[in-house]
Amino acid sequence: MNVKINEDWLAVIIAFALLILAVVGVITPAWMKF
Amino acid sequence: MTTAKVPAKAQSSNNLVGFLVGLAVVVVLAFIARWLKIQVYGTNLPLGIPGKALEYPLWAALIGLIFNYILKSVNVYDFIKSGFRTELFLKIGLVLLGAGISFKVIVTAAAGAIIQALIMVTSVYFFCWWLSGKFGLPDTLRAVMSTAISICGVSAAIAAAGSVLAKKEEITYVTALVIVTALPLMVIAPLLAGLMGLSEPVAGAWFGGNVDTTAAVVGAGTMYGKTAQQIASIVKQTQNALIGVVAFLLALYFSVVVEGKKERPSAAVIWQRFPKFVLGFIVTSLLFTFGLIAKDPGAAIAAMKDWAFCLAFVCMGLELSASQIKKMGWNPIIVYLIVTVFNTVLALIVSYLIFGWLFPAKL
Numbered sequence: 514m515n516v517k518i519n520e521d522w523l524a525v526i527i528a529f530a531l532l533i534l535a536v537v538g539v540i541t542p543a544w545m546k547f
Numbered sequence: 548m549t550t551a552k553v554p555a556k557a558q559s560s561n562n563l564v565g566f567l568v569g570l571a572v573v574v575v576l577a578f579i580a581r582w583l584k585i586q587v588y589g590t591n592l593p594l595g596i597p598g599k600a601l602e603y604p605l606w607a608a609l610i611g612l613i614f615n616y617i618l619k620s621v622n623v624y625d626f627i628k629s630g631f632r633t634e635l636f637l638k639i640g641l642v643l644l645g646a647g648i649s650f651k652v653i654v655t656a657a658a659g660a661i662i663q664a665l666i667m668v669t670s671v672y673f674f675c676w677w678l679s680g681k682f683g684l685p686d687t688l689r690a691v692m693s694t695a696i697s698i699c700g701v702s703a704a705i706a707a708a709g710s711v712l713a714k715k716e717e718i719t720y721v722t723a724l725v726i727v728t729a730l731p732l733m734v735i736a737p738l739l740a741g742l743m744g745l746s747e748p749v750a751g752a753w754f755g756g757n758v759d760t761t762a763a764v765v766g767a768g769t770m771y772g773k774t775a776q777q778i779a780s781i782v783k784q785t786q787n788a789l790i791g792v793v794a795f796l797l798a799l800y801f802s803v804v805v806e807g808k809k810e811r812p813s814a815a816v817i818w819q820r821f822p823k824f825v826l827g828f829i830v831t832s833l834l835f836t837f838g839l840i841a842k843d844p845g846a847a848i849a850a851m852k853d854w855a856f857c858l859a860f861v862c863m864g865l866e867l868s869a870s871q872i873k874k875m876g877w878n879p880i881i882v883y884l885i886v887t888v889f890n891t892v893l894a895l896i897v898s899y900l901i902f903g904w905l906f907p908a909k910l
Contacts, residue, residue: 524827
């Protein structure tokens with residue numbers, strides 16, 4: 514199956530996935546230091 | 548049937564390998580850009596330039612440009628270019644940026660940003676349309692160029708091209724022009740703003756109004772300061788939100804006036820072309836405003852936002868294709884440069900009046 518997703522929505526999904534991981538503590542500030 | 552399937556499969560796995568290698572290259576280059584930024588940050592450079600003035604967008608774009616040349620020289624560029632995703636990384640960064648901005652700030656800045664966007668988009672669009680007509684450019688190129696320069700570079704160019712059925716070369720050409728002018732502006736605009744002593748909200752609004760592509764707007768804002776980055780992003784996203792309206796009006800004009808058709812394009816195009824990531828940006832800002840993002844996760848999200856932007860700036864350098872520009876001759880370049888100067892001066896006046904006087908953003 515070939516699923517096509519709009520890049521805007523893909524960006525929103527990825528950003529929210531990252532946000533949730535940060536909120537539940539999987540991604541920590543020390544780990545992500547820029 | 549079997550013989551037809553095997554090459555298709557091989558092609559698809561080849562594409563996946565190319566994409567993954569491209570992505571890996573972008574990540575490695577982003578690490579190098581970050582490393583360079585850290586090395587230079589605390590030092591004083593020749594001519595008295597403080598190291599901290601050279602923020603990561605500059606290093607990332609520079610490294611991207613250098614590797615753009617290297618990858619093309621060793622003939623691997625085309626194989627891995629599907630991993631260079633400027634727009635995707637930028638949009639992820641913008642949604643994450645929302646998680647650090649109070650919704651109050653967005654509402655305050657949006658009032659000024661909407662007025663500024665309406666003034667800038669209409670003035671710059673029609674000036675570019677008129678000037679490119681005087682230089683004898685084809686209508687499709689005029690539409691793509693006017694939309695790109697008045698709204699937001701690459702994505703606006705693509706949206707306009709869809710509405711007016713522009714040639715593929717016209718899109719790649721305008722895209723190349725956008726990046727070639729936006730990269731130096733990303734560095735020059737913050738320096739000029741510093742020399743003029745602009746406050747961060749005014750400078751941010753200026754970058755948002757005059758730099759053509761969203762990535763470079765964020766880059767210029769980042770180099771000037773945190774508030775400038777926030778205001779620049781809000782102003783640019785407000786402008787981006789007009790893409791759908793312009794795409795619809797263009798489709799209507801070309802269908803009815805240029806092609807003389809009776810049927811009208813559907814207004815649904817306004818929603819189709821609307822940049823949906825702006826909705827994500829608003830939702831993350833609401834989460835932040837209602838206190839749903841605590842201090843530690845907030846710091847992690849801010850760092851991820853910087854990584855996403857850094858990846859976008861690396862891709863911007865990697866995606867530059869100057870060879871496209873040579874193909875179309877001097878007239879479009881002259882038009883583009885004149886309109887860029889017009890855009891820069893007008894945006895400075897408008898952002899000063901709106902963000903310095905009419906709606907001074909208090910952050």
